[in-house]
Amino acid sequence: MTRRLFRFVVRATFALAAMSPAAVSAQNRATVEVPADKARVTGQMTIDYASRSERSASGIDTYEIQELKVADLFIMRGTVQRQPGARMTYSLRYDVFNPANPSQIARDVAILRGDLPIDAKGRYLPADGNLRIDVVKGQQSSSKFGGVLQGRRVLKWWDVAERLKTARAEADKIYARVIEGKTVTITVKNPDPLGFENVALAAGPFSFLVPTKVTGNLDYDYELGNWLTDGGGLNFAYTIGDRPYSDKVTGSIRYVEEEGSFTDPAGKKRDYTGYYDYNLRWNEQAVQNDQSFFSSSQSQDADAFFSSSDQSKPGLYGRVYYKDTEDYCKKQKTDKGEDECVGPTRSEVVYDLKAVGLTYQQLAYWMKVEPLALGPLTDE
Known part of the structure; x- marks a missing residue:
């Protein structure tokens, strides 16, 4: 690329980032629906669980994100390191697409960096670790994360069996959703909430986000390894220009434990040991x-509840595939006195998601939630 063309790309890429708030409101790209042919989340991540491996003395887990592409907005890449039960340390870079010409990309425009400390109660505290998105090119800025993310009660993989015993003896929780005009329910034994307590997601890497x-x-x-929302859902509040917006996200991320193969978005055939169905x-x-409930059996209700066959409504759908290996794993005794791995020592993860009817702002804030909750979301 010539220097003259490079300067053009940078100027065009940051045209929106440098706008005043009023100009951004007039442009209002945040509220534009992502075009269907662009509305994909694709990429890879490799997780090295050193804390579970006999080969490592560091005890530090490493998440390496490789070219995680979010529509025609940005590409995330870099590393997150985790000291289990203590902190997450972020160094993720954003490459951004030129809004005027998405075929042009500016590299290393912004960085998600800082720590996400974990206190004795399992709470993640982004403000205490100065977790933030720094825009380091163009119109430079810094925006911080805040609030409290209450992590799961079980922090160690090998404690899950004990948690399951407790769950069977404790309270049930009923989840319901409307499927084709009917209310479908499932019952979960004492679920563990990942709680968002006024969590502040940082702005950026564009100022319209x-x-x-x-x-x-x-x-x-x-029991089943699924993530799901209750009737309250996850609620997102933000202001664009002078107008306040609020969204409620409901539904499920269902875990399917099976072996198979798939063709990734790049056309490469890969194996998997399980996947999450969004x-x-x-x-x-x-x-x-006052809506009537299905009278069908619990298994039929579960199939209907988790069904993703209808992808016409605004949402996020698709799969995140995992290929787990347990080489040189640390082991714990089971109830039967047998040695069992405490969990995978390595996971190869491939994203293949599509957004339907979502705006750029909506897709972007969800892709800030996932890195923030990376530890709990990948610990199953």
């Missing part, structure tokens, strides 16, 4: 208390 507050729970089902809806029809 505004800060967002998140409240609510994403519940974990230990069925998250934005502002879907709320469940009414």
Whole structure:
């Protein structure tokens, strides 16, 4: 690339980033629906669980994100290191697409960096670690994360069996959603909530991607390994220009434990040992208390509840594939006195998600939630 062309790309890429708030409101790209042919989240991540491996003395888990492409907005790449039960340390770089010409990309425009400390109660505290997005090119700025993310009660893989015993003896929770005009329910034994307590998601890497507050729970089902929302959902609040917006995200991320193969977005055939099936809806029809319930069995209700066959409504759909290996794993005794790996020592992860009917702001804030909750979301 010539120097003259490079300067053009940088100027065009940061045209929106350098706008005043009023100009950004007039442009209003944040509220534009992502075109269907662009609305994909694809890329790879490799997780090295050194804390579970006999080969490593560091005890530091490393998440290496390789070219995680979010529509025609940005590409994330870099590393997150985790000291289990203590902190997450972020160094993720953003490459951004030129809004005027998405075939042009500016590299290393912004950085998600800082620490995410974990206190004795399992709470993640981004403000205490100065976790932030720094825009380091063009119109430079810094925007911080804040609030409290209450992590899962079980922090160690090998404690899950004990948690399952407790769950069977404790309270049930009923989840409901409307499927084809009918209310479908499932029951989960004492789910573990991943709680968002006024979590502040940083603005950026473009200035039209505004800060967002998140409240609510994403519940974990230990028995089946699923993530799901209750009727309250996850609530996102933000302001663009002078107009306030609020969204409710409901639905599920269902875990399927099976071996198979798939063709990744780049056309390469890969093996997997399991995957997460995304069925998250934005502002879907709320469940009414007086609606009738299916009279079918629990397994049929579960199939209907988690079904992602209808992908016409605004939401995030698709799969995140995992290929787990347990080489040189640390082991714990099971109830039967047998040695068992405490969990995978390495996971190869491939994203293949699509957004339907979501705006740039909506897709961007979800892709800030996932790195923030990276530890709990990948610990199953």
